[in-house]
Amino acid sequence: MTVRLLVPSALRGFTDGKAELRLEGATVAEVLEGFVSAHPDAKNHMFDEKGALREFINVFAGEDNIRDVGGLETPLKDGETVMIVPAIAGGRDDGLARGRAGGRN
Template identity: 40%
Template structure:
């Protein structure tokens, strides 16, 4: 299943500067694996050492925050858009 993945500026060094790429996978976990196969090193910026989403990285499948869905097991239907958004902190 092919989806469009929006890449934040901080991760574009992995995608050759591309702000949007195509990836495949029935779930977010499979999608991240495909991103890693295409863009070596990118998954380490999305997942922590235990294979879970990094605490300060928000991922949306369509309009849904995967933290409130099924996490890495969230389905990624064909044609949907996935957005990777680093959290911004400050005060």
């Protein structure tokens, strides 16, 4: 079945600027697999080294966050809308580490 995948602006650099794609898949996993197969450079931002969906990537199937329903195996209906939604987070945290940022502007 064919679903609409809505891509956030952060990942549109991998889709030639397209905000919406039409992909085949019976589950969210199949649709995301189709997405990263077609746009392999996006994979590192979607999935971690173990192949799990990154914690800060949420996927909605219709109105449902898939983490609240069937996860990546959430079944999809023909014509359904799947949306990738970043879960933005961060902060100064413990204040001890600065990462590898190279300086200030």
